[in-house]
Amino acid sequence: MDVIIENLPLYWEGFLRTLFLSAVSGVIALVLGTLLAAARVSPVAALRGFSMVYVEVLRNTPLTIAFFFAAIVLPRLGVKFEQFEIAAIIALSTYTAAFIAEAVRSGVNSVPVGQAEAARSIGMGFGQVLSLIILPQALRTVIPPLINILIALVKNSSVAGAFFVLELFGYGRQLANANGDAVITVLLGTAFFYLLLTVPLGILASTVERKVAIAR
C-alpha cells in the first residue's frame, strides 16, 4: 500500500495524462467517426468507397500498427511533431474513429426509412436530412455502444506508454521497475486509476441511455 501512497503524485500525473489523451482522442474520433458514417451513407459513391476502405483497414489491423505508423512512418514522410503525444493522439483517434463510424452507421440504419422520406418530402437536402433528422435519432440509439468504444479507447491509450508517452500505464511500468518487491501492488494501483475513468463512463452510459431514449 505504501508504494501507492508514496507515489500518488506520479499516479495522479499519469492519470491526468491518460485522461487528456483519451479526451482529446475521443472528441476527434467522435467527429471523424461521424463524418465517416455520413460519408458511408452519402449519395456520392467515391465517399462511400473511401469510408468503407478506411473503416475496414483501421478496424481490422492492430492498434500497435496505427501507433508505429503515427510515431515512425509519419515523421519519415515529413510530418514532424514536437512530442510523441501528438502521434499517440493521431493513432488513437484515427483507430477509434473506425469503430465509431461503424456504430453510428448502425444507428443510422436503425432510424426508420420513413423519417428520411418525410424530411426529403418537405424539401430538405441530404445534409439537412442527416444532421437534423437522422443523426439526432441515430446518436441516441448508439450511445451505449459509443461509450463502450470510449471505454476501450481509455484502455487502448495505454499502448502510448510503449511509445515514450508517459501516461498512467507508462508511470505504472516505471514504478513497477523501481519497486521490484511490490509489483503486484503497483499494478493494482494502476488498474484502480483506470477504473476511476472507465467505471464512471459506464455509469454515464446507462444514465444517458435512460434519459435520451425516444419513444416510437
Place this chain on the structure above:
Amino acid sequence: MTTHVPGDALVSLNAVNKHYGQLHVLKDINLQVRKGEVVVVIGPSGSGKSTLCRAINRLETIEDGSISIDGKVLPEEGKELAQLRADVGMVFQSFNLFAHKTILENVTLGPIKVKGVNKATADKEAMALLERVGVGHQAPKLPAQLSGGQQQRVAIARALAMKPKVMLFDEPTSALDPEMINEVLDVMVQLAKEGMTMIVVTHEMGFARKAADRVVFMADGQIVEDATPEEFFTNPKSDRAKDFLSKLLTH
C-alpha cells in the same frame, strides 16, 4: 384518356415506366392533374398506385417518361429536386412524424430550415395549422404521445406548412384504427373544399365519392379507368374495375 390539355396541368405524367427487377410496376402511365383538382387513385394492392404517388415527388425513381410539376420537369437529384419537393406536400401511410421533435417543431422545421422563415412567424403559422386540423393543444408533446389519427393530422399540417402546390396522400388512413379514420378524412375533405390540388391513394370509397373530381383506377401497373366518381362507381367500364368493385361491396 383525359381531355385536359397538358399545358393546363399542375401535375403531369407522360409515358412513365418503372420496373422492380422483373416486375413492371408502372406501365406507360399518362396522367394530368389540373390545379384544384382532387384525384383519387384506387386499385387492388400491388397495382402500382403507391409507387405512382411516390414517383411524383421522386421518392421512387422512374426509368423513362417524364413527370412535371407546374411545368417543371422533376430534376434528377440535388438542390433543384429539394426545391421542387418543397412544393409537393406528402402524407404517408405511417405518418413519419419526426420522432425526436415536438408536434410544433415537426410543423415548423420545414418552413424554418428549408424556406428560412423566422421562428416566431413559423410558430404562429404552425399553431394556426394545428388548430385547423384540431390538435392545437398537443403542440408541446412528442409524436409517440398522440393517437394515430392525431399524428396523421399533424402530418397533414406539416405538409401544409410548406404551402405546397399539390398534396400527395399515400394511403393516409390505412394504418389507422377504424374510429380514427373519419377525423383524418374530415380534414382531407375540408382541404379539398378549399381548393387544394390533391392526389389521394386510398381504399376509402366514401372519400372518393364525397371529395373526388376524378377516380383513377389502376391494376397491374396500368391506369385502367379515369372517370368521375359517379361514372366509375355506378357504371365501371372495364371487367377489372367491375371485379374490384364487386369484391368491395360484398363485405
